[in-house]
Amino acid sequence: MNNDQQVSTSDAAHRSTDRLIRIIGRFVGVGYGAYLLLLIPDIARTGAVVPGWWTPTTVVLVFGTGFAFAASTFHPRIEVIRIAGSIAALTFPVMAGLWWTAWDGVTFDQGGTFLAAFPGLAALAAATVWRPVPAFAHMTISVVIVQLTNQAVREPFPRSNAVADIFFAMMFCTVFVAATLAAVRTGRILDSTISTAQNDAARAAAADAREVERERFDALIHDEVMSSLLAVTRHGRTPSLARQARSALAHLDELTTGTVFETFSAEEALAQLRSAATTVDESIEFTVNERVLERTEQYPAEAIRAIAAALAEALRNSLIHARSSTRSVSALLAPSTVHVTVRDDGIGFDRRSVPPHRLGVAVSIEGRMRQLDGGSADIDSSTAGTIVRLGWKR
Template sequence: MKRAASANALLYVVVILLWWPAWNGEHVTDFTLWISNFPGVASLAAAAAWRPAAAVVHLFVAATLAQLTNHIIRTSPTTHLLVPDLAFAWTFCAVFVAAAVMALRTGRVLDATIATTHAAAAGAAAAEAKSVERERFDALIHDTVMSTLLAASRNDADPSVIAQARRTVERLDELRSGTDHETSFDFDGILAQLRSAASEVDENITFETALSVGSDPSGYAPDSIRAMAGAMAEALRNSVKHAGSSARRSVTVTATTTHLEVVVADDGVGFDPSSVETHRLGITVSIRGRMRQLDGGSATIRSSPGRGTSVTLTLSLPAAVMT
């Protein structure tokens, strides 16, 4: 686009200069050269392709050449009209070129702001991921290390305690080296992860579950479940913050072998989803963005003023995993 705009700006000046060898010397009455009708358009192209100072120089050169040629072809040209024509052309075109320069500068500032905001959101997500890892480590200490030490203090010669201690040490080594082999959650593990994330936001949350008969949800990756739990927690935080003090909230989890759905609902004041500004990161990044990053993940938000809010998070296993 910059190359096309630059060519537009330069070719306009070339066309004006080529008019001179093409002119047959004939003067006209009540006629203006067609080239002089739009010098500002070429300068707008220059503003899009070049630096502001170069665009201003182009404006004065193009407008001056256009008015000079327009003045010369008139019958019995009067010199005193040239200066007002030049002043009008410069002023009129400068208004639009200045507006274009400011609009482009504002666009660059906006792009930089968006990039900074997304970088900040990514940093926050990284910090949250570290927090999740710390929680995993804390859970490992509580569930395995502490229980192993407690069992050892009671049955120091029991072979089962020895095996438990050996497995605990292996888990610690895996977590430290990044080779943790926790590649899937069973249904209880999925519910534990989701229920823990929900209770951290609202201890009184109503938590309902449904598991299809014969389903085996072990194909869901732990990272996907944790990301889904994070999106669910953000939806709950938004509800606590905006739904009203008397609002009641619930979480419903439905799981099959290939499809996991989490619905966060409240009966609060509701809102118009289309009115949410794009720079609000709670919905854009923490809910929709987080679910979009998952293969087969999506988020749907339904709400209206006075009718509560429902956030549906879905995760479907890819065909390759299902087969």
């Protein structure tokens, strides 16, 4: 499997988790915007307590990274989103800690610092992109810093119990952080379950394909032997019968010794593809590039069998779902290349509307071709019909 295929497989394996991360990231960004609007009076008041650099810098960095995290959720790469979420999460405790370096130790404020209003929001960013332990550690550190800051800046005024304030804030934030972690974990479990189901289905489909191939092979040998014997009784020994008998004996030897074809000639490859198509639909229109029959190119049997199985699945789907009156298959074999196209004029389908448990397209067509080294599958469907393109390149 090449690198591009590995990347696409990895992306597909984490689709649910990535979607949840994007949704939660946008929710966090909306939260940052709401708190910015609500805290404008507190931000202005805090500017009188600490030197001028801390308040504007904190507003820009804390809220800016929160908005950047939300914006990053529209990026196609999940790694970018995780980095943006980590930056947003880390910026909050860093700027809360820098408050102590900026405070003059003399000016007091009964209202406390504005950061104390939303440590849980920054913890949500951490929970979205981090594992549970670092996420809860981030929440604890952020809550402790801002609550101790409030206690210090309220020194001359009546104060509540610092320990009680810390535990209350932590319990309040824990509800949302735990819910976020549970949601992301559910996405991971769902992805793992889907991946396992698809792998199991692919293995089962491969086993079924091997069994069907063995049955076809046995039937082919039986037919060759019987036709040879019948030809002897009717026509006696002829050059064509001798060739047919030698072929039958060679096939019998391969069967008894367990020999498995590793390559197919162009004629044999086309016979496999045509057999797969006509097994599903005897009336199928099957066209080939006639020039290919003159070639001596050898094709891997694994590639031909995979394309034949995917071709059969595409035709079965068309027969069951497409409601079409016309179906056709075209095959093109060239040096080191095989292309097969299945067309119908049916009603088409929307890939997004296919239920997750329907694995025919995902596993039997795309999954099978993706597992084939050099294989590819492309499905184009609309109300005018469906085109399935299967390919292999050495």
